[in-house]
Amino acid sequence: MWAAPSAEKKSISAKNRPAHEMIEEYHRQQLHPGDRSNSLLADRLVPNLINKIQGESLKVHSACLHSSADSLIISFWDWCTDIFIHGITNAYYGKTLSKVNPDILSPYMVWEATNWKYMYRFPRVLSGDMIAAKDEIIDTFRDYFDTSNSQRMDRTYFVGAVEDELRECGLTSDEIARINMLHHWAITGNIYKISFWTIAYLAHNPSLREAIRAEVFPRSGQRRSRYGVLDRTVPQDQGSLQ
Numbered sequence: 569m570w571a572a573p574s575a576e577k578k579s580i581s582a583k584n585r586p587a588h589e590m591i592e593e594y595h596r597q598q599l600h601p602g603d604r605s606n607s608l609l610a611d612r613l614v615p616n617l618i619n620k621i622q623g624e625s626l627k628v629h630s631a632c633l634h635s636s637a638d639s640l641i642i643s644f645w646d647w648c649t650d651i652f653i654h655g656i657t658n659a660y661y662g663k664t665l666s667k668v669n670p671d672i673l674s675p676y677m678v679w680e681a682t683n684w685k686y687m688y689r690f691p692r693v694l695s696g697d698m699i700a701a702k703d704e705i706i707d708t709f710r711d712y713f714d715t716s717n718s719q720r721m722d723r724t725y726f727v728g729a730v731e732d733e734l735r736e737c738g739l740t741s742d743e744i745a746r747i748n749m750l751h752h753w754a755i756t757g758n759i760y761k762i763s764f765w766t767i768a769y770l771a772h773n774p775s776l777r778e779a780i781r782a783e784v785f786p787r788s789g790q791r792r793s794r795y796g797v798l799d800r801t802v803p804q805d806q807g808s809l810q
Contacts, residue, residue, distance in 0.1 A: 662722030
């Protein structure tokens with residue numbers, strides 16, 4: 569499974585460390601403040617989030633349960649799972665992964681509900697749903713890594729560096745897929761839940777919500793960002809969450 573590193577590999581002191589330690593290091597390098605983290609957050613995640621919270625986008629979103637001229641009813645849970653799982657997946661791996669499996673969210677959510685069977689090593693006879701979901705996710709990643717590099721140029725530094733590291737060790741696309749499946753789970757497994765419960769908490773705590781608005785959008789007027797003018801002022805009353 570593991571091949572001896574090449575002479576060139578050994579000559580790079582930073583890579584004399586085991587592959588699993590290098591993967592942790594690539595995580596740090598991706599998220600360390602600077603160009604790489606800016607590319608991930610400011611150029612990929614934030615624009616996608618802003619686009620998905622616009623009224624017209626919400627009206628056609630799969631989480632929209634009802635819309636009228638002056639109101640929208642959405643499943644906030646479904647919206648969070650899509651915006652964060654799909655959004656983060658596309659931000660890290662680029663658009664090719666979604667092309668390989670446009671419905672990757674479905675097996676992922678089954679995996680989320682059943683991965684306790686994996687953690688507790690339930691026998692296969694009792695883990696059919698978990699195994700089927702896990703296998704579909706792994707198959708998706710394997711097909712992704714079998715795709716030519718030229719079609720995956722929009723991946724992040726982390727994804728490319730990890731793939732190069734593992735291929736240098738002699739791993740196959742299937743083995744790389746299994747490792748990425750677990751790292752993808754680590755990256756996406758908590759953020760959509762935290763976001764859902766944080767905003768649900770804010771929706772039911774107007775005083776805290778207004779304190780955050782006062783901090784983020786000062787009463788002095790508009791706040792400009794690289795995405796345009798965000799025209800928000802702190803309301804005098806405690807209106808509905810916007």
